[in-house]
Each structure stands twice: as structure tokens, then as C-alpha cells.
Amino acid sequence: MKLILSRKGFDSAAGGVPSPILPDGRLLALPIPDAASTIRYDDIAFDGAPLASLVTPLTRGRVRPEDGAHLDPDLIGDMLPRAPGWRPIFGQSGQAQGHLRNQGVGPGDLLLFFGLFRRVEHRKGDWHWASGSKPCHIIWGWLQVESVVAVDQARGGDYAWAHYHPHFRRRPDPNNVLYLARRRLALPGLGEALPGAGIFPRLAPERQLTAPDAERVSQWRLPAWCYPGDGRPPLSYHANRQRWRQHVDHTELSAVARGQEFVLDGDDYPQALPWAGELIRHRDR
Numbered sequence: 001m002k003l004i005l006s007r008k009g010f011d012s013a014a015g016g017v018p019s020p021i022l023p024d025g026r027l028l029a030l031p032i033p034d035a036a037s038t039i040r041y042d043d044i045a046f047d048g049a050p051l052a053s054l055v056t057p058l059t060r061g062r063v064r065p066e067d068g069a070h071l072d073p074d075l076i077g078d079m080l081p082r083a084p085g086w087r088p089i090f091g092q093s094g095q096a097q098g099h100l101r102n103q104g105v106g107p108g109d110l111l112l113f114f115g116l117f118r119r120v121e122h123r124k125g126d127w128h129w130a131s132g133s134k135p136c137h138i139i140w141g142w143l144q145v146e147s148v149v150a151v152d153q154a155r156g157g158d159y160a161w162a163h164y165h166p167h168f169r170r171r172p173d174p175n176n177v178l179y180l181a182r183r184r185l186a187l188p189g190l191g192e193a194l195p196g197a198g199i200f201p202r203l204a205p206e207r208q209l210t211a212p213d214a215e216r217v218s219q220w221r222l223p224a225w226c227y228p229g230d231g232r233p234p235l236s237y238h239a240n241r242q243r244w245r246q247h248v249d250h251t252e253l254s255a256v257a258r259g260q261e262f263v264l265d266g267d268d269y270p271q272a273l274p275w276a277g278e279l280i281r282h283r284d285r
Contacts (some may be wrong), residue, residue, distance in 0.1 A: 001188075001265040001273055002109040004100070005235070007259070008073060008089075009115030009140070017058055017133045018118040020127070021113060026201045029115050029140045030055055033063055034070035037166040051079075057127045058120065073113060075181075075197050076140050077276050083161040087182040088161040088197035089199040091144050091151070091167035096260040097175050103263040106148055110187070110276055111179070111261075113167050114209055116217060119221040125222045133211040136210035136253075137217050142280055150174055159255040186200040187277040200283050207279060211252070226264075236263040 009034055010019045014032035021027060031039075041052040042065040053067035071079070073090035089112065092100060117140075119133035149159065151167050152174060162168070162178065182196030200207055205230065211221035226236035227246045234244065235260040245252040255262075266273050 002103065002105055003264045003266060003269075003272040003276055004105060004109060004111045005139075005262040005264075006073075006111045006113045006166055006218050007115065007261070008113045009222075011116040011285065015059065016062060017129075018116040019140075020054065020058060020120040021117050021133075023119075023121055023140075025195055027117060027138060027140050027200065027203060028054070029113070029117075029199070031069040032073045033194050034068045034166050034169075036169040037068035038169065039069050039071050039164065039166065039187075041065050041067055042273065043157070044069060044071065046079070050181075054127055062126075068166075072166055073111075073141065073143055073200055074120075075113075075164065077090070078102045078172075080164070085161040087161075087183070089162060089163060090179040090269055091177065091258060092179065092261075093170065093173060093176040095248070097177055099264070100234070100261055101175075101257075103261075105145070105261075105263060107145050108186070110273060111143045111145070112139050112279075113143070114139045114278060117203075135217055136208055137211065137220065138203065139200060139279065141205040142197040142276070143179065144182045144185055145179050146196065146231060147180050149178045149180060151176045153176060181246060184278060186216075186278070187273050189274050190281075192281070196281055198280075200279070202285070203272070206282075206284075209255075218253050218257060220253040222251045222253055223271070224248070225269060228285065232268045235267065236261075238262065256283060 009029040010047050019030045041055050042050045044051040073237050074087045117138045118135040119130040121130045185194040185196050209220045211219050237256050242253040
């Protein structure tokens, strides 16, 4: 089994700003703009209001209510009206999907989604970035893969519930695929029933990747077991050993700026999946 750190949501390139950490500590990963998508920011529900009521002021009007949103991964059931049979879903294509395929990612593997976040505040009747707050990378969701389906094969009736998804708006492409979530999480040593996909609702220190005192968001503080010693292959895209620094109680990593998915093999890092399972088990704190 493999653990995949998957970069998703707004950032300086896609959307132009981080996703918000709300005043009560809640995380809201914003779907990036997508002109081809039939889902609008005004269609997506957040706290009983359209998501556009938050996105538009934070982007200073660059992202408008009528703009298309790439709601992917789509993990929260009540964000949109759903067809019968809906389940959490994640789509990938192009070079990023080629990397996942080459790494052998498939059924049973676990994706942890992370993104760039920053604190916001509500003042003078609108949303603003909190003064003095700094952006950081935070893990905000997960999905354990039950099956991988090519979009071109999923255009039939069996997957009609998924046809809203933005990856169905793309041209025919055998490298355009969907990762469907398991109903229940299945990880080694996990002794309780947990959902196969979902979000971490709030900011928590154990789910923050950026080191607390970091000058750059890409300076990560990871568990000590992440260090690629003893000949083990490192997290994909991070083969340069100069990016890694080992400490007694943690590992430092200078994460790459490019790349959407970073893959770690659970056979080489047996602590990885139990660690992720604990994050999910304590998802509400």
C-alpha cells in the first residue's frame, strides 16, 4: 500500500491566494478556477451561503460568482445537490496521472490532500486576510482508493452520478481517470470503522506540514520515520538528499515547488499508513 501527499486547492499559481483558515480554526480548501467546469462558485454551498461570498472578496474580485470551479477532489456531500449513488471522487490526468501510474498507485492506496492556507477575518462586512498571518501547507482531506476508472469508460450509465465532475468536460483521453473512494477505511491495525474519504475540519499542529518557525512554506517538519535512510527510496520528486535533514524527533524536508502528487511506499515505510490512520481517527480535533 502507498501513501500519497496530493497538493490540491488554491495557491499563488491557481486562484492566486491561499485557502482560508476561518476565525474559529476551520479549514476551507477552495477549488481552483476552471473555465470548462459547469460548476460555478455560486453553486457550491458553504455555511448556508454560496462559496462565492468568501472566494470573491478574498481574491479582490478576480474570481467571480459565475466563474467555473474545479471541485476536485470532491469530498463533502452537502456542497452540491447529489445524484443517487454519489461518493467522494478525485480526478487526475496528464503528467500528474502519468506519475501516479508509474508509481503503481491504485486500489487500497491512500491519498492525503494538502494545500496552502492562511488565516482570515471578517471585518467591515467582508472577508480579509488576517493581519500578520502567514501562509502554510496543511493536510486537509483524505481518500482511500477503491477503484480507478478511465473517464472515457465512465461516460455510460453506471457512472451517471459522476457526470457533473469537471474531468468529464475534457476531451477523450485514456490518461484522464477517476479515483473512487472506499466506503470505509481499510488500513493495517485500524480497529474501528472510519469513512474512506473526508476532510479534516480544523487546523491542528499534527496536520501542518510547514514547520512552525519556517521562513518558507516549503520548509516542512515531518515525523522522524520519514527520513530516507538505510537505502530506502525517498518520497517521490525528492530524491535529492540535500533536501532532507534528520533529527532525533523529526525530519526536515525542503519540499519541491512543482509536482502534484508525492508517493511513499508503505512497504519501505511501515509507519506511514498507521500514522495516517491516526490522523484520520483524530480528525475532529
